[in-house]
Amino acid sequence: MDTTNSSYFVNSVAKGLSVLMAFDSQDRQMTITELEKKTNINKATVRRFALTLVDLGYLTITDNNKFELTPKVLDLAARYLESLNLPDIAHPILERISSVVKESTNLAVLDEAEIVYVVRVNAAERIIGTNLRVGSRLPYYATSLGKAISAWLPEDKRKEIWEQANIVAFTNNTITDFEEFEKELEEIRLNGYANGNNELEIGLRSIAVPIFNKKGEVIASINVSSNSIRTSEEKLKNEFLPLIIQGAEEINQLIKTFS
Template structure:
């Protein structure tokens, strides 16, 4: 199990900020010794998940098999994607679905808007801090007090914008309020100009599985627009998706 954990740690250390790494960089990113990182990278290369060019290691397309294996087990996505596409087209804004993984969200479906919203590209597999996204906050509300406190402690509470909440107690209170009202709005906290509203996807017994949201630029939608125009349609889609869950 320790070897598997090390392999996953190395794979997880690759990303937009580190598309390729040397042996030393991989060791530093994972906290391993150079010898341990070398063994792991050689094993991953032998399995076809990483490739080596000179001193640099990069992921290979085979890594997509792991992601597709997960997505293929999520039957609710088959129901969600056409509904999300229809909703995105109707409101002319981006519609996304994400799961909660630790202190981050992972996008599992995305219908982009015809106009750019964020400065960075969001795609399936993109990770963002849960505490600064509506998709994350609405799911964090399903955690118990100890789990939520641990997640907030693990998160980097950085003032990405003047609106960002950086006080742990205020953040926990906001998450609880969002959970009680059944939706979460994040107003220009992750990036200036970005507003979004999210609702949870739950099973019939009330277990949180994921969340979906609509995102818009502040110049096109006020927070009032999010609740008045977007929320009813978003909730209707969430109910339809939730009905496909056991």
């Protein structure tokens, strides 16, 4: 929506922000003349805005009489990030991963013996996909997302959740024995990721990694899901896994820094 002609639009605020936005990797330091040229604001006005931003602590004047940004501008980003919740933080990261791998990406949390999808980014190139959306629930033990979360839970909690679940063999690959499931979770902890390989439905393949809070407690997981016809286990591990590990690290760092 264009608000520049609205009754509440404050021109001076817009101009002040344009002075801040003028600085980038190419123009880290600028004189008043350079700011005038880049912002298209006359010299006297741009000087007043720049000096005001100096007084506010967002700009500083260097020894060679040029203006440059100060670390205080990061406060603006920090305040924005502090207002975000986990889905807000994760969504752009999952969108980026999905655009690279051309597959769906997801973030889920554990609710008793089910995973609940809280972020889902569908691959635009895929006309046909699984019938999942935000709010969808699946049995945790038959999904990479659920295994990636439960693997890092305390042993007594893992046993409790298993006993709550209605264990059903959806395919021949579904694990229905607790001891066998525990062995897989141990392997997941060693590897740092969980595979989903035709356990919930034949043809579904995925790979997931956990998300932790500031205390190091597992709170969610993210994955890439695909079809076994077009995606091999090797492709999941060699191409998709590094991307979701990087994405999880970014989410974990944002949680630690701003939550």
